[in-house]
Amino acid sequence: DDKPVVGLVMKSLANEFFKNMLEGAKAHEAKRGDYTLKAVGMQSETDIETQINAVESFITEKVDAIVIAPADSRALVPPLKRAVDAGITVVNFDVSLDEKAKQEAGLTLAFVGPDNRGGAKLAGDALAKKLGQGAKVVIIEGNPGADNAAQRKLGFMDSVEAGKLDLLDSRTAHWETEEANTLFSNMLTAHPDIQGVMAANDSMALGVVKAIDAAGKTGKIEVVGFDNIPAVQPLLKEKKMLATVDQFGQEMAANAVDKALGVLKGGKPLEGWVKTDIKLVTSDDVK
Amino acid sequence: MNAAMDSTDIDRSPAGRADFAAVSKTVLREAGIGLALVVLIIVFSVTTQHFLTASNITNILTQVTINLVLSIGMTFVILIGGIDLSVGSVLSFCAVVAGTVMTLPGLDPALAVTLAVISAVIAGIGFGLFNGFISAYWAIPSFIVTLGTLNIARGAALQVTNASTIYSFPAAFNAFGSRTIYGVPVLFLIALLLVAIAWFVLAKTVFGRVLYGIGNNEEAARLAGHNIFFYKIAAFTICGALVGIGAIIYMARLNIASPIIGIGFELNAIAAVIIGGTSLSGGRGSVVGTLLGACIIGVLANGLILLGLSDFMRQMITGFVIILAVILDKYRERLTKA
Amino acid sequence: MNAAMDSTDIDRSPAGRADFAAVSKTVLREAGIGLALVVLIIVFSVTTQHFLTASNITNILTQVTINLVLSIGMTFVILIGGIDLSVGSVLSFCAVVAGTVMTLPGLDPALAVTLAVISAVIAGIGFGLFNGFISAYWAIPSFIVTLGTLNIARGAALQVTNASTIYSFPAAFNAFGSRTIYGVPVLFLIALLLVAIAWFVLAKTVFGRVLYGIGNNEEAARLAGHNIFFYKIAAFTICGALVGIGAIIYMARLNIASPIIGIGFELNAIAAVIIGGTSLSGGRGSVVGTLLGACIIGVLANGLILLGLSDFMRQMITGFVIILAVILDKYRERLTKA
């Protein structure tokens, strides 16, 4: 039929956050009913190639719009430039493409998405407020090299600075629960006086909380996370976690699709950074 | 000569020339990679402050447990000359199955946990049977079969959960996961029990003997009347069952089951087995070596974090130490041979 | 008999009994896994709309290229009975080294690219030498050595870049990466040239035959007076050099170099080699098989995306098809044997 086709390029759908995002987009497709959605995800977080392959396939299939959450802020620039040159409307969401790379490629593209750094700072500030100045904290980082990991770490560092926290250590657990559990257990051995933890996502926060339980320090160490996944709801409720950050992933892709369709229907091209909502979630928000 | 079989009885033949020398040699040989482990422990005890504390030892044992359980199963598979790349994915699949069962509404907690354990083990056995059957029936390298299964199990785990994490297990189950006895985690004790059983099976039983035989010379074992097909399937199935148990242990320790857990676990398990002295081409090795191999990996990960090195340095040093441990083992081997 | 050898010349012996039958058998055997590839292509042509379009074929060839280059090197290593788990990490290391060189300020673009290519290949050769030397000198399974190297190279790549991505390569270099000739990507043509060279070396040269010999029976090759140590190091070094070339191709295709690229590439490369019919225990196989194996993996990935299946289904189906392809190859084998 003649409905416009929107190609949605996601990150790893094995990640609950993106899975929910896709679900939101599908619901959106059903609700609007005036376009066809084709979604592709990756095998893993760093699987840049699959994304590029997907973009190339979408160009082959001559879709009308590509809506993409890039796995790498630079590698995706050339293929997206080809897509734009092929007359496809491209919307970039979730992670912003690199300005310099865009400039070099002669690509002008707006970004629709949340402020990861600002979000992390919300969580970090909540921790700083709870613990007070000089409190000893550690950061559990996401994948080294991942843009959102880097942004969140910067946000946490902003809070450390602003709240005058004492940062004892900052290490990666590659977004993983088990690794975060192991890592934090060992950090706790090296620094028995840790008071707060900032985890770059909730999966890692789950592992941290369990390590705290196992060490018998429940209630003595405050944890903040990021993403607001369902599994942390009980922890927030039991106050084993202080806070997490919701960036409304469910709506993020749908919003981006809306923007793309707007342009397709003859609307004004997007410009700059179209910020989407973020919100700090604490036990007060859990029913 | 294979270590497991040897260790079990020191030459009692009438000729019995060697006594003390033989015993100490046997111990050294059995200890296998033990020397490297001792060196590592000494290094970390000297260079870090907290390494030899009770709470850190508890940590290490906790952290070793899952890999150890998977490595036991992997030992069976590698002994017959196979390999299982699917353990990480299958663990994830077993965990989400067990997690689903455990969180079924309206089930008595004790019953829920029991059913969950059973279903995890059955799921693991199912994949083990699949791996074993395909590789034995069509004589396909298990590397490629289990690479396929890796994708199948992961895809299936994602499909059944729709990529969501399962949580909120019965409180008693969670508590059990962190229980310790005199500082030794109960989960580790379970793993140790499994090591003992595996050692017994491999070193003492006819079944184990034939597994070693097949790993060494499949044709000779076949012509001696043994049903190779059965034994191959059995090895993979045992591995699968242990993956099921590993999934339960994962859940008890971390309180979640998710389709994205277990990525890369296979490499850790294989590393433990090989560092432990089992030959990748089969027929030679022991599960005691595997225990030591798993401990080396665990101690290394723990000690390097305590050392406070950067993440990147840590990764590089991990690489070097894995290689060094095996080189060291080669020198020990020469020593005991002389 | 190994496929490579056979293909090279059909029985021209005076007795020369077989003519047409022999030729067709040889082709079938050489085609190896080709049957499975043909089946896959037919299935996707029928089930999807865009599969057999010129631009999609260009896509597939582009997507196959990197894995193909790595698989060629892996073929050398597997033929002597080794394995190289470090190719993905080493690729990443080579890429960041080359990327650093290529973006050095004030360098003439042509010179920058030349130096970058040289430095990537040298870095690859360095790691290859390391892998080969350690596993040959201490007779350590290459599985464990390269598992160590996997960590070392990854850690080193992260360390030198501090986890940041390198980009802004010379425009001509980037353009080169997407150039095609009659729809065939130039990068793929380079990979094909490498296949041809590797085929020549393995099937036609004394060096290649000795590599096969070592994989067949290392002890016998040693007794025949060949320097096993040299050949083993050579195989790993060739693999390393190809990883270096692979890194350059990656950069030309993706216009970035980053310390987190290449994760899991080793499994894809090993899968291509094994699906292509090379025996994991060494001594048997051919690089033509590897080419077909790499194509199967590429076609599968591409076709399943075009089919529009859910990601989870796609992953499961990938697993099944890998297994089915090898099973199919078994039946073809029986057919040609009969």
Add this chain to the structure above:
Amino acid sequence: MPDGIRPSADAEALLHLSGVRKRFGGVVALDGVSFALRAGEVHALVGENGAGKSTLIKILCGIVQRDAGEIELAGAPYDPHAPGDAKSAGIQVVHQEFNLLPYLSVAENICFEDMPRKHFGMVDYTSLYAKARKALDAIGLADVDVRRPVESLGVAHRQLVEIARALMGESRILILDEPTATLTERETQRLFTIIAGLRAKGVAIVFVSHHLQEVFAICDRVTVLRNGASVMTADIAATTPEQLVSNMVGRQLAAAMAAEKTVDTGGKTALSLRNLRHPASPFAEGVSFDLHYGEMLGIAGLVGSGRTELLRSIFAADVAVSGELQREGAPRSYRNPGDAIADGIGFVTEDRKEEGLILSMPIAANVTLASLKDVSRLGLVDKNKESRLTQKLGGEVRLKYGSPRDAASTLSGGNQQKVVLAKWLANKPRVLLLDEPTRGVDVGAKAEIYALLRGLAEQGLALLIVSSELPELITLCDRILVMSKHRIAGEVARKDFSEEHILNLAYKDERRHGQH
């Protein structure tokens, strides 16, 4: 020292060894060997299994390093550390155990040491095939395609390929470690012709064999090893088989070997084949015969005549494509060796390294591999029982070993063969298939094994014996079936036994069709 002639310093010697010693852990393999080899002579090296012959050879070609002793080659000290050293010194060896590359072609195997090259290190396949063809023709393997992979060859052909390979290099010294153990008369004779030709060219040849008649047929001098020491060296003309044997074993051997045999074919039928056809057999009629309890039935034939394959199809090691097998008159169809074993059949295979032994496992584990049921309870291996059984059977086959827990790989070739025998004796079969049962076994032990086999037949076992040594079949059997090209070419009763008659039958087919 017994009545041996002491090896003396030999002025003409090309290769000279004195006081060579070697220990493997607790086992003394060589305990002071002196040995001199002259250019242009064929020098036999004889001794019981485990006397140290192969070890001596491995030292000469740099595979094993000696602990002590002097070696001189052409007047200069010679100290090989790698096989390459021996090659460059002009020493070629055919080892007792195969060292072939199964998936490479026959031609590549033959020329593997030094493949003919063209430019760019390319293999010159034209001359490779030509050279290999010539080498094979020279030793009489005209019917083997040089492009075939070695894995498709039978044991005897493999042995010939090994020999052809050693003959490729220009050597000053050629060492042959039991080259005839798997060859039939015809190939053996061809080998002897080649040896004579080389000797005429001045090549020094060391020849190891347990067949004394071969030693007396082609050798100029002989050195006897006993328990790792050289106990005599003599001109062949100046010695006798009896003297050699008594030096080898250190005592006079009972003349058990030629003990008269009472023909026994009267027992119940144990096994009957009706047109049983192995997949490799070109003839639909397959093979048919009856084997009785208490009988020793021999199968003679040329290399590749399908004897091994016949045994394999009985044992279901390869599943027969057609025909019937009856056990005590009842039809059976075994799906795998396990079925055959359960039905009371045992199979001593010809290739001990590939099919018979698990080399890296203990001797005891090998002995009990086919009878684990008997040394276990409730699935648990009783290691004491296992050791006792090993010691008992080891004694019966005169196994020379350190401890039952030593790896089978530490045994000498002949002793390994005895372990294979012991494995099947442990299994107490009712029908025993034996493929080259005394391959590589020394004279003394051979006599013991003969006695053992006779004893088994007297206990009522049915024995089916394949052997390339006609004297062995003639000594042992009640009847001999002669195979030719996968068919029974004829049956010879004991009263008609003669080598000539049997060979005539074996060649029958070839004479009819001519060589191809």
